[in-house]
Amino acid sequence: MEERSMRKPVRDGLLPRMEARPTKKGFTYRYHPVGGKPINLGADRIEAIRKVLEITGGGDDIGTISRLWDQFRETPGWKRYSQYTRTDYEQCATKLLDIFGDVRAADIDATDVARYLRKERADAPVRANREMALLSNLIGLAIERGEAKHNPCREVKRNEEQPRTEAPEPEEFAAFATWLAEQRGQRAMIGMAAEYAAVAGNRKVEFLDLSWLQVDEAAGHIRIKRAKQRGKKRGEVIEQIEITPQVSALLARLKVARAAQKNEECLYVFPNRSGTAYTQAGFKTMWQKLMVEAIKKKVIRHRFTFHDLRAYYVTQHKAERGALPDLHANPATTARVYDRSKVVKRKAL
Incomplete structure (x- = not known):
């Protein structure tokens, strides 16, 4: 009974007609086309999903920052934010989407984050920190959805912020x-x-x-x-x-x-x-x-x-x-x- 249950396909979080088969090291993925033999997709879940999307010709924006931004605003967490925080994030998204909008969360690494903070937004270092906080949330959502494996925003130190020391006379x-x-x-x-x-x-x-x-x-x-x-x-x-x-x-x-x-x-x-x-x-x-x-x-x-x-x-x-x-x-x-x-x-x- 235990051996039979171990071999039962896992489908949670996968695209239609995909299956995950347990192995000693994790899972291996397959796709079942209509009227055809199963297609092996390998052991990388994200790559497996991409291959299926390429086969079916759909979902070109799966896992992109622009799509994650849309999905982020539909989460319960977004609804709990104050209107002030929502407005601030919407302002952050404007510049962030210009740079990362069409990029998949899984393709962003620490060097991309560092370049954004130090070069792309060198003229607004404090604002860049807020924008990276939003990007970190979006990549976190991608990880939950199985569209990314790690969050590079956590690997890069934020720009140093100098608190204001003056008040109007x-x-x-x-x-x-x-x-x-x-x-x-x-x-x-x-x-x-x-x-x-x-x-x-x-x-x-x-x-x-x-x-x-x-x-x-x-x-x-x-x-x-x-x-x-x-x-x-x-x-x-x-x-x-x-x-x-x-x-x-x-x-x-x-x-x-x-x-x-x-x-x-x-x-x-x-x-x-x-x-x-x-x-x-x-x-x-x-x-x-x-x-x-x-x-x-x-x-x-x-x-x-x-x-x-x-x-x-x-x-x-x-x-x-x-x-x-x-x-x-x-x-x-x-x-x-x-x-x-x-x-x-x-x-x-």
Whole structure:
């Protein structure tokens, strides 16, 4: 009985009319054409599948990065990602597919990964790391599907990332915000969104779709879901931001802008021209355009990212209140990533 069961063909993961026959060293594969004798395919599973595809004339894109990208977006894991992560991966895929789109995952080796990181994307080393993280996920999916044997992305060291150490100076940020406020319209709206990030410390992904229903001026706070939470905490950590006099004044200006647009029914605190919430991509494009113009017109001397405003908030919070704000489950992360104080005050004996 045992000998008979050992000889039973294995079909899991194989193409139609293929079989895997157990041997002492593993398996050997065969293909059964209609009305013909079985064709030996050898002991390499991936090569066996390719041979069958060549015989049948189909599936030329099996195991390619472009097809794996399509399949990746249909997995349960993709559905668990936040919208911010999905958008980021979609941006990563644009350049990645230009280089590897038609290449099979099984044909990519460590030298290809290293060349992509060091040469193909030498002008954007940090972004290249994100793109390699996506490629690693796609090859991992290929391994699960039997379309690749190993993941070369795990064999190559990523580009070194230097954390940002600067935060906007208060005077420079004030000049930038005032410049935008004077222009009104959507430019002023972008400026007020920047002011909010600077005084509240929220990420764009947390407040771009902030609604007036989340603003409770009577209770004196704004309630927002904290992003980047994992596991059981995903979507369950609520940040309750105090409405200080500075935040209150900002809300008053936002209400004036809302009335000026003659759209009292608009739910969003920072709406775009159409009265809906800004997308990540739309806001980013607008921000970069304004930053380039501000530098050109010498409104500010140094360029800064929108995410730097989170560091600005942390640094100013520490200077004014003597402690770091609660931004992460691990306070050390806040101190390491966002505290960019240049002057450290301490008492003498």
